[in-house]
Amino acid sequence: MYNIYFAKTEQLESFAKELKKLARVFAPLAKDAQSPKQTDYLYQRLCEDTALAFNPYRTVEPLKSFFTYKYEKVADYFNSAKNLTDITEKTVIFGVKSCDIAGHKIQDFVFLEGVEVDSLYRARRENTIIISGDCTDFKEVCHCLAWEIMPFPSAGFDLNLSPLNDGFIVEVGSKKGQELVNQHKDYFTPVKDTQIAGRNAKRQSILDRLKRHLLFQNLVSKDQVQNLIREGFSLDTWKEFMLNCVECGGCNFICDTCHCFLLADSSQKQQQNGKLRLWDSCQYKNYARVAGGANPQKTRAARLRFRFTKKFDFFVDNLGAPACCGCGRCIEVCPGKIDIREVLKDLANKLKKQQ
């Protein structure tokens, strides 16, 4: 069990300023500061004069964008002795939410476990401090609770902030986080029981509101979803929802859990001669194509289903949990208005009718 502290807003501001001396500090910036509860939040690197903002809900970008990039060089060819892991920078990220942390577990599973470790990912992971925060509000698309993810994290962060009156309760979640607090003792005071009670009340309040928001949506639950996907394999749901898909790949790129990448080779004419890694999308036509032209995911319907079987069947089998954190980013980004909640509900409804 780690310690819990309290920091006044000005103290946290000063703490963030101190952090800027040690690392690159990213924090969410409101797109429209006049309406903090309606606007979107985007990560921005804190400069000298930008103030720290507290985002009531998750940012637009997924947390993974700090650990793998949409386009980057991951290896030189054999003629170079350079090791790309040596150049990762110390980074602090404010504004991470519980859904992001849940999604990040999937990224960790992919890149840190398995046959071999991705050392570039690991270097970034080790050089990054995650300062998360409770959700104090939610977007229409938010549905973390459907996957039994709370709107405030209980683990997986270095520090977690819970806003309370004129400051924040700061919960330590890791050794790295404790060290950071120890190095900046002046900004933190011991937390009082009344403050903890205040945090609990606020947490209960957001939980109740989110539950009410989700109640009438009648969402598919975590323990049903794998069966649903398996039994719904041949349903028309895939063909119907596919009609709106323009194969932009946005759902994958914006997803906190999607991790697929294309390993490509840069042209010899380019300076960056070596292996490139680009985020990839299973919604693209040639994603599964092999030499000679055979393609097991030929149709958009097959590819839409592929995205769902990966999230709700593959990951349940391999990791014990679905690879959806309920952040709703894919719903917001989709130009065809394909809603992950609606696809699952449609499968459930069609199966019910069949019975």
Next chain:
Amino acid sequence: MNKNIYKPIEAVVEDIITESQTIKTFTLRPKENFSFRTGQFIELTLPGIGEAPFTPSSDPNVKDKIDVTIMNAGSVTSLLHNIPKNSSLGIRGPYGKGYPLEKFHGKDVLIVGGGVGLAPLRSLVLSLFGQIDKYKKLVLRYGARTGGDLIYKDAIPEWSRKPKVDLVTTVDVGDPSWKGHVGLVTTILEDLPVNLGNAVGIVCGPPIMMKFVTMKLLDVGFKPKDIYLSMEKNMSCGLGKCGHCRLGSYYTCKDGPVFTYEEVKDLHDIWD
């Protein structure tokens, strides 16, 4: 432990053998230590162009060189077919699980190849020859489209003369110069000289061929757990990270590429 998993090692093309109009075998000499188990695959990089997966076709006991037999079928392979000797290529791997040889011990081993699918099977055959006393019998069945499409033309007669070996080849379409069997590979799977209670069947070839051979083997009495298939999917990273080769709840690259039919029979679209 700061190994970069995406970085290839250098291998020099020492020899190029033309097997057929569309297939060549490249002998590569890796500049660093490199070894593989039969049935595992490698990613071969043509620097600045691209990368593609291949299962080596040589004996894994030969440590300083590896053979890769490549059909001109896609963008990388067509360029590979045009590289000169002494070119430098990149190798990553080996990846996947390969053939579980110990499970074949004491059994009749049936090996069925189709077209360029004989490439990984050559590596298997050479491994089996290296410890032939461990196996009861080696039954080889190989089919290609025409006589001109058969690969390892010199090796095949040599194999058929080895003790314990029963080898038949066939072509889909015969011509006046072809003296052997004509018909799809499934037509030479009747009356197999194997003891069905104690045999394994190993199949590699185009998906459509593997499908019909698998059906045939089931038909003649092989059990799903005794049929070993080389699944062809879009393996890219080789490590179960990039996602492309997913097959149900497996990744072909790390859980395969060799699967028993038992493991994959309930998955959707395995032959596509």
